[in-house]
Amino acid sequence: MIVATTVSGVLLVLAALAALVRVVRGPSVADRMVALDTLLFVGAGGLGLHIVATGDTTYLAVLVVAILTAFISTVIVARYIEEETKR
Amino acid sequence: MIVDIVGGSLVVVGSVLMALGAFGLLRFPDVFTRMHAATKAATVGVIAATTGASIEAGAVGGALILLVVIALLFLSGPLGMSLLARAAYHDPETPRAPSTVELEVDLPTAESTPTNRVRGSTPLLALWLLLVWIAAFGSVAPNVVVSGVIVAAVVAYTFRVLAPRWPGSLRHPVAAWRFVAYFIGQMAVSTWDVILALRLRPDQIRPAVLEVPLRALTRNEVTLLMNSLSFTPGTVALELHEHHLYVHVLDARDSDRTVQDIIMMESKIIAAFGGDLTPAQSGEHR
Numbered sequence: 001m002i003v004a005t006t007v008s009g010v011l012l013v014l015a016a017l018a019a020l021v022r023v024v025r026g027p028s029v030a031d032r033m034v035a036l037d038t039l040l041f042v043g044a045g046g047l048g049l050h051i052v053a054t055g056d057t058t059y060l061a062v063l064v065v066a067i068l069t070a071f072i073s074t075v076i077v078a079r080y081i082e083e084e085t086k087r
Numbered sequence: 088m089i090v091d092i093v094g095g096s097l098v099v100v101g102s103v104l105m106a107l108g109a110f111g112l113l114r115f116p117d118v119f120t121r122m123h124a125a126t127k128a129a130t131v132g133v134i135a136a137t138t139g140a141s142i143e144a145g146a147v148g149g150a151l152i153l154l155v156v157i158a159l160l161f162l163s164g165p166l167g168m169s170l171l172a173r174a175a176y177h178d179p180e181t182p183r184a185p186s187t188v189e190l191e192v193d194l195p196t197a198e199s200t201p202t203n204r205v206r207g208s209t210p211l212l213a214l215w216l217l218l219v220w221i222a223a224f225g226s227v228a229p230n231v232v233v234s235g236v237i238v239a240a241v242v243a244y245t246f247r248v249l250a251p252r253w254p255g256s257l258r259h260p261v262a263a264w265r266f267v268a269y270f271i272g273q274m275a276v277s278t279w280d281v282i283l284a285l286r287l288r289p290d291q292i293r294p295a296v297l298e299v300p301l302r303a304l305t306r307n308e309v310t311l312l313m314n315s316l317s318f319t320p321g322t323v324a325l326e327l328h329e330h331h332l333y334v335h336v337l338d339a340r341d342s343d344r345t346v347q348d349i350i351m352m353e354s355k356i357i358a359a360f361g362g363d364l365t366p367a368q369s370g371e372h373r
Contacts, residue, residue, distance in 0.1 A: 004095045008102035015102070015109035022112040022121070027182055030118045030175035034125045037167075038109055041125075041133040045098070045105050048136035052094045052143050060152050061223040063137055067159045074167030081174035 005053045012049065015042045033077040040070045094139040101136030104128050107282055116184035116289040118175050119323065119335045126168050126317050127281045130160055131274060151222035165317030169324045172335060176296075176325055184294055207250030213243035263359040270355075273348065274318045284337055295339035296325065299332045299349050308356055315352055 019042060022035035044066040051057055111124025134157060141153035175181045220235035221227060243250065284292060301309070313324040316334060326333040336345050 001091060001095055004099050008099045011102040011106040015106040018106075018109035018113050028118055028175065028178075028180065030171055030178075030181060031121065033171060034118060034121050034168075035112055038105075038112060038125045038129050041129050042105050042109065044133050045101055045136040048101065048140035049098050051140040052091075052098045055143060057140075057143065060140060063140070064152060064155055064159065064219065064223060067133070067156055068163075071159065071163035071167045074171050078167070078170035078174040081171070081178055085174070085178045 005049060008049050009046075012042055012046050015045075029077060029081055033074060037070045037074060040066050090142055094142040097135045097139030097142070101132040101134070101139065104132030104135065104278065107285060108132060111281060111285055114285060114289060116292060117182055117294070119172060120184060120284075120292060120294050120337060122168055122172055122323050122335075123281055123284075123337045126165060126323060127274075127278045130164055130318075131278045134160060151218065155219055155222045161314065165314045165324070168317055169313060172323050172325050176335075184289070184292065207247070209243050209247045209250045212246070212250040213239040216242055259359050262355070266355040266359045269352070270315055270318070273315075273352070277318055280337065292337065293339040295336050295342060297334050297336055297342055297346060299334060299346055301327075301330045301332050302353060302357065308360055311356055311360070312353055315356070316349060 016039060019035045019039040023032050023039065026032055044063050047059055047062055047066070051060060105128070108124045108128030108130075111128060112121050115121045115124055137156045138153060141150065141156075216239035217232075217235045220239060221231060224231045224235075301312075309327065313327065313332070316324045316332075323335045324332065325335050332349070334345075334349070336342060
């Protein structure tokens with residue numbers, strides 16, 4: 001069990017770093033948005049890992065919030081790009 | 088004990104998929120191919136991790152959260168990505184992979200089509216809100232349910248213009264299950280395709296935009312199709328224009344197979360929810 005949680009923890013950290021590199025490097029707004037979405041998903045994965053590792057389910061509902069936030073921010077950024085293009 | 092093992096392995100699988108998806112963000116050549124990595128590998132990864140966590144939580148809280156999370160991922164995830172892909176595609180400043188096989192015809196520009204709004208069902212919206220409320224509290228205690236009913240009713244009434252319509256009557260339950268099974272299979276294949284594409288050098292990936300004519304579908308069916316397509320092998324739905332669907336595919340060499348897959352998915356949806364191949368009324372589409 002400890003091996004499994006350590007392995008997933010390391011993988012999630014690597015995933016978060018990869019997404020962060022994409023956020024910084026861009027080049028377009030859409031690139032950064034896709035990377036931020038992935039970062040939020042990785043965060044949700046980390047929360048899942050915490051729940052499985054400790055058995056503490058207090059923050060389970062935060063998963064719903066994380067995924068909803070990802071959707072809403074994607075839609076807002078998509079609208080922003082559309083309006084920018086029209087100009 | 089067994090719960091720990093199942094939950095733990097699901098979280099490990101989820102982490103592996105998310106790490107691969109994030110690696111795809113770095114490796115794939117442009118924003119559209121990166122979307123393939125994010126919508127497939129990373130989404131399937133987050134589903135696996137959430138399932139693991141919910142198994143650990145058990146009972147009402149866990150099962151409901153899982154239901155809400157999966158519903159959100161399937162309904163809103165592909166929709167958000169499609170909107171973003173469409174906006175990025177119409178933006179001339181978006182860098183495209185030099186190896187992209189361009190579409191011969193021009194993609195119709197995004198225009199705000201006047202949608203004759205069909206009045207949705209406020210109770211359906213309220214029911215969904217109540218479900219999320221109960222999931223968030225993780226209990227069905229009377230005070231939670233009563234306060235949930237009140238909040239859901241007020242919010243659903245205030246935002247009733249946004250209410251969705253009831254999905255078409257489910258006349259073919261067997262066909263619907265067949266669609267679900269096919270969809271899950273396609274999701275696994277598409278995740279695998281993205282993982283395989285990670286081996287390629289960025290200039291070896293040949294993304295393309297395909298145009299696929301659609302049969303007559305109602306608004307709900309088109310939505311379901313476009314949502315499903317974000318998980319089928321190598322596609323992200325870009326634009327829908329007069330019964331033609333434009334999709335971005337990860338690998339142009341598979342384009343024949345991809346078109347076959349889309350038509351197959353469409354047939355399954357029609358078999359499950361439609362059965363009526365007469366052209367939809369012009370207000371019904373979109």
